[in-house]
Amino acid sequence: MEAGAALVEAITDAGIDVAFTVPGESFLPALEAMRTNKDKIRVISVRQEGGGSLAAHGFGQVTGRPAAVFVSRGPGATNASIGLHAAYQDSIPLVMFVGHVRSHMIGREAFQEIDHGTTFESMSKAVFIPSNPNEMVAMAKEAIDLSMNKRPGPVVVVMPRDFGDAKVDISAHNKSQSLQPELSKETQNQCDQLADALKKSKTPLIIAGELARQKENRNALKEFAHKLGAPVLAAYRCQDVIDNHDKHYAGHLEINHVSYQEQLIKDADFIVVVGSRLDGITSREETIINDDAWAHIYNDEAVLERFDARFKLKASVSSALYCLTEKLNGTRQDNLAWIDQAHQSFSNFSAPGSYPVAGNVDMSLIADQARKLLPDNAVIITDGGSYARWIHRFFRFKAPLTQGGSASGAMGAAVPGSIGAFLATNDKRPVIAFCGDGGFMMTGQELSTAVRENIPVKIIVCDNNVHGSIIKGQLDKYGAANAFATVMESPDFTKIAEGYGAAAWKVEDTETWSNAFTQALEHDGPALIHIKFDPKDIAPYGNEKDAV
Ligand SMILES: Cc1ncc(C[n+]2csc(CCOP(=O)(O)OP(=O)(O)O)c2C)c(N)n1
Ligand SMILES: [Mg+2]
Numbered sequence: 001m002e003a004g005a006a007l008v009e010a011i012t013d014a015g016i017d018v019a020f021t022v023p024g025e026s027f028l029p030a031l032e033a034m035r036t037n038k039d040k041i042r043v044i045s046v047r048q049e050g051g052g053s054l055a056a057h058g059f060g061q062v063t064g065r066p067a068a069v070f071v072s073r074g075p076g077a078t079n080a081s082i083g084l085h086a087a088y089q090d091s092i093p094l095v096m097f098v099g100h101v102r103s104h105m106i107g108r109e110a111f112q113e114i115d116h117g118t119t120f121e122s123m124s125k126a127v128f129i130p131s132n133p134n135e136m137v138a139m140a141k142e143a144i145d146l147s148m149n150k151r152p153g154p155v156v157v158v159m160p161r162d163f164g165d166a167k168v169d170i171s172a173h174n175k176s177q178s179l180q181p182e183l184s185k186e187t188q189n190q191c192d193q194l195a196d197a198l199k200k201s202k203t204p205l206i207i208a209g210e211l212a213r214q215k216e217n218r219n220a221l222k223e224f225a226h227k228l229g230a231p232v233l234a235a236y237r238c239q240d241v242i243d244n245h246d247k248h249y250a251g252h253l254e255i256n257h258v259s260y261q262e263q264l265i266k267d268a269d270f271i272v273v274v275g276s277r278l279d280g281i282t283s284r285e286e287t288i289i290n291d292d293a294w295a296h297i298y299n300d301e302a303v304l305e306r307f308d309a310r311f312k313l314k315a316s317v318s319s320a321l322y323c324l325t326e327k328l329n330g331t332r333q334d335n336l337a338w339i340d341q342a343h344q345s346f347s348n349f350s351a352p353g354s355y356p357v358a359g360n361v362d363m364s365l366i367a368d369q370a371r372k373l374l375p376d377n378a379v380i381i382t383d384g385g386s387y388a389r390w391i392h393r394f395f396r397f398k399a400p401l402t403q404g405g406s407a408s409g410a411m412g413a414a415v416p417g418s419i420g421a422f423l424a425t426n427d428k429r430p431v432i433a434f435c436g437d438g439g440f441m442m443t444g445q446e447l448s449t450a451v452r453e454n455i456p457v458k459i460i461v462c463d464n465n466v467h468g469s470i471i472k473g474q475l476d477k478y479g480a481a482n483a484f485a486t487v488m489e490s491p492d493f494t495k496i497a498e499g500y501g502a503a504a505w506k507v508e509d510t511e512t513w514s515n516a517f518t519q520a521l522e523h524d525g526p527a528l529i530h531i532k533f534d535p536k537d538i539a540p541y542g543n544e545k546d547a548v
Contacts, residue, residue: 003133004029004164007097007140012040014144016068016095018059018423019043020052022079024072026099029164031070041068042423044453049076051416051446053083056094058413058420062379062401064214066093066147067420073100074112078119085123086406086413087154090237091210091277093147094154096124097140103131103160120156127156133166150316151211151277151300183323187315194295194311195327197270203338204228205268207253207288208242209235209276210407211299212317215400218242220321221274227325228272229332231342233261235276237382237392240403244396250342251349252392253282256541260345267338269293275317277303279407297321352394359534360509363390363462366531369514370432371395373521378430379421381405383414385436386469386539387462393540404433412442418457419450430458430521437463437490444496450526451501458520459502459528461493468538476543497528507531 001009008030019041023031034043046052049071059067071080077098087094101110117127128143130136136159143155183191198204206228212221222242225232231250234241239252251261265271265284271294276282278296283289286307295311297320298304304312313320348354352368367390370380380395381404382388388405397403404421406413414433422431435444440461450457471486478484494504503523505516507530520527 001168002029002165003137003168005033006137006168007159008033008037008041010137010141011068011095011144012037014141015065016144017041019068019070020046020055020420021070022046022049022052022072022076023070024076024099026072026101026161027070027097027159027164030097030159044419044423044449046416046449047445048443049079050082050412051443051449053080053094053096054086054410054413054443055083055416055420055446057083057087057090057092057406058381058404058417059424060087060092060094060152060420061090061404061417062421062424064093064148064152066095066144067423069094069096071096071098072112073098073116074114077114077116081120081123082410082412084120084154084156086408086410088123088125089279089408090406091152092154093152095140095143095147096154096156098156098158100158100160102162106160116156116158123154124156125153127158129158130160130163133163133168136160136163137168151298151303183315183319187313187320188323190311190313191320191323192327194313195324197295197311198228198272198324198328201270202335203267203269204230205264205271206230206232206274207235207271207276207282208232208274209238209278209282211275212241213238213401217275217317217321218400220318220325222246222248224321224325227328227331229335229339230272231264231339233264236279236281237403237405237407238276239392240397240400243398245398247343248339249346251346253284254389254392255281255546256389256539256544257284257546258349258544260349264342264345271295273297273309274321278307281407350393350396355540357534358536361507361513361531361533361537362510363387363533363537364394364540365510366513367391367394370517373514373517374430374432377402378432379404379418379425381414381417381421381431381433383433383435383439384409384411384469385439385462386472387436387464387533388434389539389541391434411436411439414439415443415457415459416446418459419446419453419455422455422457432458432460434460434462436468437461437465437488437493438467440493445500447497447502447526447528448500454525456523456525456527459497459526461528461530463490463493463530463532464535464538465490466535468535471535472538493528493530502526502528504528504530
């Protein structure tokens with residue numbers, strides 16, 4: 001068997017059933033093997049590698065399983081780096097296969113050659129560079145396991161061109177083993193001590209992040225929060241860690257600092273950080289954890305080592321939380337006021353219509369009405385950009401793995417991410433991508449991919465004609481007349497969508513939104529809604545301190 005075909009057999013055997021690619025001459029044998037195995041793997045040929053890797057990001061975010069990305073070296077691989085970086089920051093499994101120069105040319109700056117090891121080292125769990133075709137096939141399988149193991153993330157496998165059609169003699173059929181370890185003695189010890197500390201805490205608080213979003217972890221979190229008597233704050237862009245209607249939900253740690261949350265953090269006598277790597281936004285640039293009355297649960301030593309938590313539990317979220325929950329006494333009743341007050345503050349803060357707007361479109365009502373028109377399990381993806389803060393503040397997430405987008409703030413994540421998420425859900429539930437005018441212009445061409453592949457995603461372009469996130473700080477700092485490089489000329493996005501073959505609607509006031517959105521949802525194919533809103537309504541925040 002040729003190594004390209006053996007590699008495809010290895011990855012499909014290991015459970016990969018979706019791949020995104022911009023084809024390259026260096027991996028034709030693998031492409032041919034995917035063509036002859038269409039029943040095992042669906043290959044989506046995207047328009048730009050960044051779209052491919054971000055689609056795989058969306059796929060992995062919703063399934064917890066990796067999709068494959070096949071790209072060529074140098075220009076192709078660096079185009080794809082945005083999705084790799086996003087997957088790394090969000091702990092999302094993804095495996096990228098890079099067609100490379102022939103093996104004897106490696107290190108000679110051959111056509112389009114780069115050193116993938118150094119290029120991707122800081123944004124992937126590993127870069128596998130095989131020295132022979134057999135090893136390449138074995139590494140493909142290993143890469144899939146590694147991408148899902150412990151803290152999930154992206155893995156890169158390099159495929160020198162001449163390896164693809166070399167004959168291999170290995171059997172690629174060995175089964176994946178489960179790599180989740182039991183709790184170590186040391187973790188069990190930490191668990192005992194933490195449970196004792198939590199029993200003494202009067203005002204415990206939980207911050208839950210990316211590794212708590214999956215169904216089992218989320219169930220463990222809910223049980224833990226209820227028994228402990230703790231409000232739950234969602235880490236940045238992890239709003240689906242708990243049903244937002246649960247009385248333990250206390251809101252989302254957004255870029256802006258919000259006074260009720262600051263007070264909550266101040267009043268908490270102990271914080272348990274569950275499955276969050278504590279990015280700069282969630283940790284308020286680490287001000288949240290400046291004393292030692294906190295515990296960190298995370299399945300990666302390197303992340304735990306970054307901070308000085310009093311208790312560090314290196315374990316999966318569910319195993320650590322089941323261990324802790326079991327050790328707590330019965331469900332607490334003595335601090336209901338603490339929980340109720342936090343949830344009430346969140347409810348007031350996220351009440352639709354509560355933030356004044358200058359223009360004809362109130363984005364808080366757009367978010368709220370979208371919620372009412374969608375089933376609980378609809379997937380909502382937000383892109384980079386300030387318009388997203390309207391959605392984050394006013395849309396209430398209910399079901400697991402229903403929020404997409406990247407904590408890396410990567411513009412362009414939403415359109416391809418929605419394609420990946422739709423393929424991942426595999427059950428026809430609505431997948432909605434909210435993006436800004438700037439973000440849409442980065443990867444919007446993948447809407448044509450959705451049309452070709454008949455993937456009925458709904459794209460909502462929130463167009464304020466500016467790079468809102470940047471212009472806000474620019475005008476505050478340099479004066480209202482000094483916008484520079486931040487005012488854009490938005491095209492007519494409905495015409496672009498129609499040009500790609502998608503249905504489109506325009507919305508210029510709040511009143512027309514419900515009707516347009518209903519029609520877009522009913523439309524049996526990809527659709528786009530172009531919302532034009534006032535650049536004065538950049539985000540539902542004033543001049544609160546922000547954390548970026
Ligand atoms: C790929 C990428 N490039 C640059 C940035 C920096 N950046 C953050 S938000 C932003 C502007 C976003 O504009 P738009 O999509 O229109 O959303 P808005 O802020 O106007 O709501 C920029 C340039 C980024 N986050 N991602
Ligand atoms: Mg904009």
